[in-house]
Amino acid sequence: MSERVYLMCISCGREFERDTLIYTCSSCGDLLDVVVEPKSLFRRDTLQGRVDSMWRYKELLPSFDKGLVTLGEGYTRLVECKKLAKWIGVRSLYLKLDGLNPTGSFKDRGMSVGTSTALRLRMKRVICASTGNTSASLSAYSARAGLECIVIIPREKVAVGKLFQARLFNSKVFQMVGGFDDAMTVVLKCAQALDAYILNSINPWRLEGQKTTAYEIWEQLGRTDIAVAVPVGNCGNISAIWKGFKELGIHGVIKDLPIMIGAQAEGAAPLVEYWEKGLETIRPWKNPETIATAIRIGNPVNWKKAVRALRESKGLITAVSDDDVVKALRAMSSLEGLAGEPSSAVAIAASKKLVDEGRIDPDTTLVSVVTGNPLKDTSDYLISWNEPVKITDANEIIGYFSRQK
Amino acid sequence: MSERVYLMCISCGREFERDTLIYTCSSCGDLLDVVVEPKSLFRRDTLQGRVDSMWRYKELLPSFDKGLVTLGEGYTRLVECKKLAKWIGVRSLYLKLDGLNPTGSFKDRGMSVGTSTALRLRMKRVICASTGNTSASLSAYSARAGLECIVIIPREKVAVGKLFQARLFNSKVFQMVGGFDDAMTVVLKCAQALDAYILNSINPWRLEGQKTTAYEIWEQLGRTDIAVAVPVGNCGNISAIWKGFKELGIHGVIKDLPIMIGAQAEGAAPLVEYWEKGLETIRPWKNPETIATAIRIGNPVNWKKAVRALRESKGLITAVSDDDVVKALRAMSSLEGLAGEPSSAVAIAASKKLVDEGRIDPDTTLVSVVTGNPLKDTSDYLISWNEPVKITDANEIIGYFSRQK
Numbered sequence: 183m184s185e186r187v188y189l190m191c192i193s194c195g196r197e198f199e200r201d202t203l204i205y206t207c208s209s210c211g212d213l214l215d216v217v218v219e220p221k222s223l224f225r226r227d228t229l230q231g232r233v234d235s236m237w238r239y240k241e242l243l244p245s246f247d248k249g250l251v252t253l254g255e256g257y258t259r260l261v262e263c264k265k266l267a268k269w270i271g272v273r274s275l276y277l278k279l280d281g282l283n284p285t286g287s288f289k290d291r292g293m294s295v296g297t298s299t300a301l302r303l304r305m306k307r308v309i310c311a312s313t314g315n316t317s318a319s320l321s322a323y324s325a326r327a328g329l330e331c332i333v334i335i336p337r338e339k340v341a342v343g344k345l346f347q348a349r350l351f352n353s354k355v356f357q358m359v360g361g362f363d364d365a366m367t368v369v370l371k372c373a374q375a376l377d378a379y380i381l382n383s384i385n386p387w388r389l390e391g392q393k394t395t396a397y398e399i400w401e402q403l404g405r406t407d408i409a410v411a412v413p414v415g416n417c418g419n420i421s422a423i424w425k426g427f428k429e430l431g432i433h434g435v436i437k438d439l440p441i442m443i444g445a446q447a448e449g450a451a452p453l454v455e456y457w458e459k460g461l462e463t464i465r466p467w468k469n470p471e472t473i474a475t476a477i478r479i480g481n482p483v484n485w486k487k488a489v490r491a492l493r494e495s496k497g498l499i500t501a502v503s504d505d506d507v508v509k510a511l512r513a514m515s516s517l518e519g520l521a522g523e524p525s526s527a528v529a530i531a532a533s534k535k536l537v538d539e540g541r542i543d544p545d546t547t548l549v550s551v552v553t554g555n556p557l558k559d560t561s562d563y564l565i566s567w568n569e570p571v572k573i574t575d576a577n578e579i580i581g582y583f584s585r586q587k
Numbered sequence: 588m589s590e591r592v593y594l595m596c597i598s599c600g601r602e603f604e605r606d607t608l609i610y611t612c613s614s615c616g617d618l619l620d621v622v623v624e625p626k627s628l629f630r631r632d633t634l635q636g637r638v639d640s641m642w643r644y645k646e647l648l649p650s651f652d653k654g655l656v657t658l659g660e661g662y663t664r665l666v667e668c669k670k671l672a673k674w675i676g677v678r679s680l681y682l683k684l685d686g687l688n689p690t691g692s693f694k695d696r697g698m699s700v701g702t703s704t705a706l707r708l709r710m711k712r713v714i715c716a717s718t719g720n721t722s723a724s725l726s727a728y729s730a731r732a733g734l735e736c737i738v739i740i741p742r743e744k745v746a747v748g749k750l751f752q753a754r755l756f757n758s759k760v761f762q763m764v765g766g767f768d769d770a771m772t773v774v775l776k777c778a779q780a781l782d783a784y785i786l787n788s789i790n791p792w793r794l795e796g797q798k799t800t801a802y803e804i805w806e807q808l809g810r811t812d813i814a815v816a817v818p819v820g821n822c823g824n825i826s827a828i829w830k831g832f833k834e835l836g837i838h839g840v841i842k843d844l845p846i847m848i849g850a851q852a853e854g855a856a857p858l859v860e861y862w863e864k865g866l867e868t869i870r871p872w873k874n875p876e877t878i879a880t881a882i883r884i885g886n887p888v889n890w891k892k893a894v895r896a897l898r899e900s901k902g903l904i905t906a907v908s909d910d911d912v913v914k915a916l917r918a919m920s921s922l923e924g925l926a927g928e929p930s931s932a933v934a935i936a937a938s939k940k941l942v943d944e945g946r947i948d949p950d951t952t953l954v955s956v957v958t959g960n961p962l963k964d965t966s967d968y969l970i971s972w973n974e975p976v977k978i979t980d981a982n983e984i985i986g987y988f989s990r991q992k
Binding site (some may be wrong): 234 | 634636639640658659664666686687688689691694702715726727728729730731732737739740742747748750751752754755756757759760761762763764766772776777780781841916920922923924925926948959961962963965970973974975976977978979980981983984985987988990
């Protein structure tokens with residue numbers, strides 16, 4: 183067997199050679215899938231002793247014999263959480279801690295493949311529009327790869343902290359008037375003029391990295407008759423994780439496929455609207471608003487792939503309020519000592535809501551993906567329920583606890 | 588063989604039963620070591636298939652058959668960095684990414700053992716004085732264990748962000764007038780009155796967790812004829828890592844022992860002063876000042892253990908300026924896409940300084956411990972060398988790069 187890797191349009195099925203510099207189908211304009219036909223059988227017993235990163239699943243990933251850009255991403259911890267399972271109302275719960283990736287989010291999986299692809303295409307520059315996890319991750323992987331990285335950010339509503347990682351990892355950062363959509367327009371113009379490779383969500387290679395979350399859940403949990411909850415913004419991650427599970431099925435590694443659970447914030451829920459109202463196409467939301475900033479997206483690029491994941495997996499999707507996000511974050515952190523950026527708590531809150539509504543069976547084994555590190559967002563409103571107590575000496579503390587009895 | 592675990596005074600050698608509620612020697616007042624006599628042989632080939640956390644080295648750790656408190660800490664990535672090796676001036680360099688622990692610092696290793704010990708001692712409460720990584724870690728592990736956690740913080744010079752994790756993980760936080768030493772005095776008073784177990788640096792069990800960094804470097808790198816650079820504040824981590832290597836030697840697992848390299852900031856360098864001036868005892872610094880806040884400590888609790896590590900390993904110690912810390916952080920992040928909180932960059936800066944001075948052989952294989960996640964400190968002065976460029980349209984960006992040619 184020899185490996186074959188190519189691109190295929192999700193709509194018209196047209197195929198493109200692996201090394202085509204292309205982001206969408208040149209025939210019909212729709213999204214592209216990467217297809218990897220493995221060069222050898224993929225089996226569980228071959229995994230022992232392999233690298234402790236997502237590259238342990240090398241048969242199922244595009245190969246980069248020379249020029250693999252890696253920081254040890256993926257193969258993150260899967261931790262059982264009995265108390266939080268009870269809070270949600272399911273039989274068992276596991277948190278997939280993707281906030282412990284090198285730059286603190288699941289994006290690192292995709293950027294490892296994305297920047298490796300940039301090198302393979304002999305690009306010297308990469309570019310993205312982003313104010314958050316994407317630019318942090320691309321900046322770090324570009325530094326590692328020796329690629330010049332350009333980050334375009336909207337000047338409005340950008341927290342200084344969100345820029346920290348892009349600046350730290352030496353990207354060239356441009357701040358422009360306008361919002362994210364304006365920044366994206368600038369990216370498209372600059373990419374061609376500057377010979378820069380675009381690594382925004384439209385890039386299909388990133389999802390090849392992100393699909394490894396599915397392989398890890400399978401390897402670490404040892405079963406796939408489960409539900410997998412994922413926060414949904416630009417719709418890439420839920421699509422990628424479903425792709426990973428489907429591939430395990432295609433290669434005969436697993437029989438049971440999981441139910442995918444999509445979780446959106448009420449203030450940024452175009453996919454929920456599409457799904458519940460049975461629309462023909464997604465209706466972009468102009469001013470999405472939620473504290474879960476990583477999924478504050480009104481016009482998700484990969485929505486068609488997410489719809490495919492929900493349909494094929496007989497999945498569920500729902501939206502939760504910001505209040506419920508704070509409650510879910512509080513439950514995670516207080517009960518288990520584990521937390522995530524607010525969007526990660528959206529998946530917990532949505533799972534609880536679906537159990538309460540009778541749409542998730544309480545007998546379910548649930549895996550919830552913690553997509554980003556809690557240190558990504560240290561806003562005070564997330565912890566306002568726990569105000570420090572001002573004291574002047576030890577007796578006040580002792581008094582405090584004697585009153586609690 | 589049956590496991591034997593006990594405490595031993597580093598000064599008078601008096602031994603204490605494992606379950607004695609004690610922090611220092613009741614005879615002479617000096618520090619205590621934990622001694623683990625393994626119940627079975629420890630060999631490399633028994634490690635395959637074990638848990639992906641520091642608990643894979645179970646023979647060498649105190650056992651907690653029931654009531655092990657774990658979030659999957661340790662067994663963090665060791666990543667080779669060729670470009671940064673060249674910058675420092677050594678043959679090869681590996682970064683040990685301990686910022687990817689559950690709460691973002693190496694403290695999680697110690698708190699896993701520390702809170703497990705609290706449960707074993709049937710304590711219901713734990714307490715610490717801290718404004719940083721210690722309180723973040725203790726808070727998370729207490730939540731996981733169901734222990735009530737009390738955190739005492741000085742009201743002065745405390746960044747809100749530093750409190751975020753303690754509040755998020757549901758600790759009871761008390762803010763008091765004064766500095767760290769005052770807060771520590773309050774901890775000592777409250778601990779007894781409130782039956783709370785102290786998990787500050789004086790607690791010898793924490794170092795049992797932290798020693799596993801040595802086991803991992805051995806397992807992951809496959810050799811120990813190396814130098815290991817560690818930031819030095821309260822002196823616990825360098826002592827613990829040395830203890831781990833020494834134990835591997837005692838159990839016949841390794842022959843070569845590493846050279847330990849201690850790294851302090853010039854504004855908080857009492858151990859360097861002690862070492863270089865050949866003092867009889869350490870001289871506490873009243874107002875330590877450095878941007879490397881995790882090691883801004885003037886009166887290190889575990890200094891005697893660190894001195895032992897430096898003497899026994901024929902080690903080196905030096906201090907670097909805050910300017911050099913920023914330069915080292917910039918080198919790490921720009922060259923490799925990896926970073927740490929400022930104290931982690933202190934170890935890089937110190938290694939470079941020692942190579943430049945001819946005190947480290949350029950042929951050395953160096954492992955530098957990245958003790959904390961870069962998201963722990965997102966201060967603007969760390970990235971002031973990379974200011975965003977304000978633009979209004981794409982042409983300005985294109986113009987910018989054409990001028991660069």
